[in-house]
Amino acid sequence: MNKSLIIILGSMLLFFSLISYAEEPPASPQPLDKEMDYIVKKGDTLWDISKRFYSDPFLWPRLWQQNQYITNPHYISPGDRIRLYPYKVLIEVEEGKPPKVEEAKPLRPPQLEEVPPPLPPPPEIIRLVIYPEVNSAGFITDKMEGIGMIVAAKVDKLELVAEDEIYINFQKGFSINKGDTFTIFRVGEPIKHPITEKVIGRKVLILGTAVITKTTEGKAQTALITRSYGSMVRGDELTPYFAPREELAVNTMEKSLYGWIVASQLDKLELVEGDVVYIDRGEDDHIRPGHIFHVLRRGAVVPDPGSKNKKEKVKLPDELIARLVVIKTQQKTSTAVIVQTRLSVQVGDEVTTVSE
Structure with a gap:
């Protein structure tokens, strides 16, 4: 009987040991130790971002506090810019200690201080030889x-x-x-x-x-x-055979014309300088190689926190995020190369001609 009791007790100890091991959480990645910007992607939430960068999704209210331009923490859109601070900064805020950054800095809307610098003036001549993707555009x-x-x-x-x-x-x-x-x-x-x-x-x-x-x-x-x-x-x-151009003189249009980026050469999610894109304006719209376009990111429509009407919305400003130059035209479409960026470009972004 004593032998049976020992076997039972041993089995129970083994069983609970396995449960304890199975329930042990996996090692967390190293929390963020630097200050950086993060561009919101489709499906992101503050909970997910806090979990990814701080290994603690419950820090999302502190992340919201440091980005007060976000009026509704449950409504963030792809393309929004969120300022991420080191893990220690958030913890110090949590414990009531003053953060080691300027007090006003975390409270300012990113579009006022944290956005990338504006684009420089476009060049008069575009040297296409520095963009290898143009050869197979x-x-x-x-x-x-x-x-x-x-x-x-x-x-x-x-x-x-x-x-x-x-x-x-x-x-x-x-x-x-x-x-x-x-x-x-x-x-x-x-x-x-x-x-x-x-x-x-x-x-x-x-x-x-x-x-x-x-x-x-x-x-x-x-x-x-x-x-x-x-x-x-x-x-x-x-x-x-049609030889690729080595350079193009940049030209403006006599009138404003809007369109969209409809596809990219490499089917990338985020496009940068040197990438080739296709727009829905072409020879029928008097587009010629060398014409320059602005790429616009339309401002999101968000709830107005100052309105008594909860359904009231306010539109954020549009942003100039890049410039592209047409290198080849068809009847209804054109091929262009991105020559300047301040934010990554996406298929579906709106473009507008630069008029005189």
Whole structure:
């Protein structure tokens, strides 16, 4: 009987030990030890931000206190700027100790003191050679047809890159000579307008260039891929070579014109200087290469804390966040490169021409 009792007691001790181990919380990341700005992303809450940067979601009221421009702590929008202070500062506030920063600084709205500096005046000449993405910028169009197609490669492999020898079948009646250069492209998926959700065309991806090395009458022509911006495959098409511009003179428009960024070349969430974007204004709107656009971030509409009407709203100021310059135009769209930024740019941001 004593032996049975010992076995039971041992099993109970093992059981509670396992429970204690299972309930032990994972080690928390190191709390923030520096002062910084944070741009709110979709789905963020003050609770989540406090948990991420301070390992304690219950510090969110202190985070709100340090950002008093936030009128409703349960309503923050993507693009809002929140000032984050070191963990020790929040703890000192919690314990009633004076923070080690200027007293007025945490209480000022970020848009008054903490925003990035304004953009400098735009340059008169844009040197495109400093932006490598321009070489493969591509464009959005309703229709794009090639004059030839890659049908095979000398070395049998799925993906083709620079220095690979390929075979091209051209349309009948098209004259081909040794040394001719062509641009290799691929037509991508339809692009929907981020505001209207209507299809505005397809993105044409520029993949590389090829040079004819040997001509054969009535048969596939031999070529060498001389430059690749991405891997190519059989079925990719060719069009006569168009050399990228090295520089552009910046021009303004005679009248104001608004539009939107409808897509980006690399499908990035946050776009910065040097990234290529596509806008919904083109040749039909008299847009030409060199025209400069402002990128605007429209101010959010928030509850008015000074109004007796709880439903009363107030609109925050619009912000100039970047500039872009058109490098290529189609009938209804244009390709542009971001040349100056003070905040990251997103698809769906509004653009406006710079008028004289």
